Amino acid sequence: MIRKFSLGIASVVLVVAPTAAMAATYGFNLSLTVAVNCTVQHQPTGFGAISGDAVSLGSFREYCNAPTGYDLVISYAPGSLEGTRIIAGADEIILNGSGQAVLSRTSGPRVRERPIAAVPGGNGFDTDRFELMIVPS
Numbered sequence: 001m002i003r004k005f006s007l008g009i010a011s012v013v014l015v016v017a018p019t020a021a022m023a024a025t026y027g028f029n030l031s032l033t034v035a036v037n038c039t040v041q042h043q044p045t046g047f048g049a050i051s052g053d054a055v056s057l058g059s060f061r062e063y064c065n066a067p068t069g070y071d072l073v074i075s076y077a078p079g080s081l082e083g084t085r086i087i088a089g090a091d092e093i094i095l096n097g098s099g100q101a102v103l104s105r106t107s108g109p110r111v112r113e114r115p116i117a118a119v120p121g122g123n124g125f126d127t128d129r130f131e132l133m134i135v136p137s
Contacts, residue, residue: 034065040132054085054087055119061113067108070105071104072088073102074131081121081125086116088103
């Protein structure tokens with residue numbers, strides 16, 4: 001009888017021992033790197049409509065996932081568009097003919113859509129294009 005009892009206790013210890021060892025906590029660290037992706041898409045809806053002195057240039061959608069933010073830069077032919085006022089939502093700048101200007105700055109990632117309009121300077125619209133681009137900070 002003692003032999004059966006000892007054998008029974010040994011069996012219980014063998015069954016419990018692996019369970020206790022399996023109860024240990026294991027962990028790992030997971031790190032991901034997400035590539036910065038920034039785009040500006042022009043939508044010509046309302047293009048050419050005149051409201052006061054401003055000419056509608058449609059709207060644009062900006063998207064940027066840069067964690068430190070970005071600058072929305074307008075690029076145009078140097079020497080042109082001097083004095084032209086660009087209005088994008090609540091942001092407004094007057095171009096000085098340098099060929100590049102920061103339209104707005106954002107301190108974090110963002111997605112938004114804004115209307116854009118222009119009020120011509122003294123020389124009118126003396127170029128047929130400009131470009132909006134996002135420069136991550």
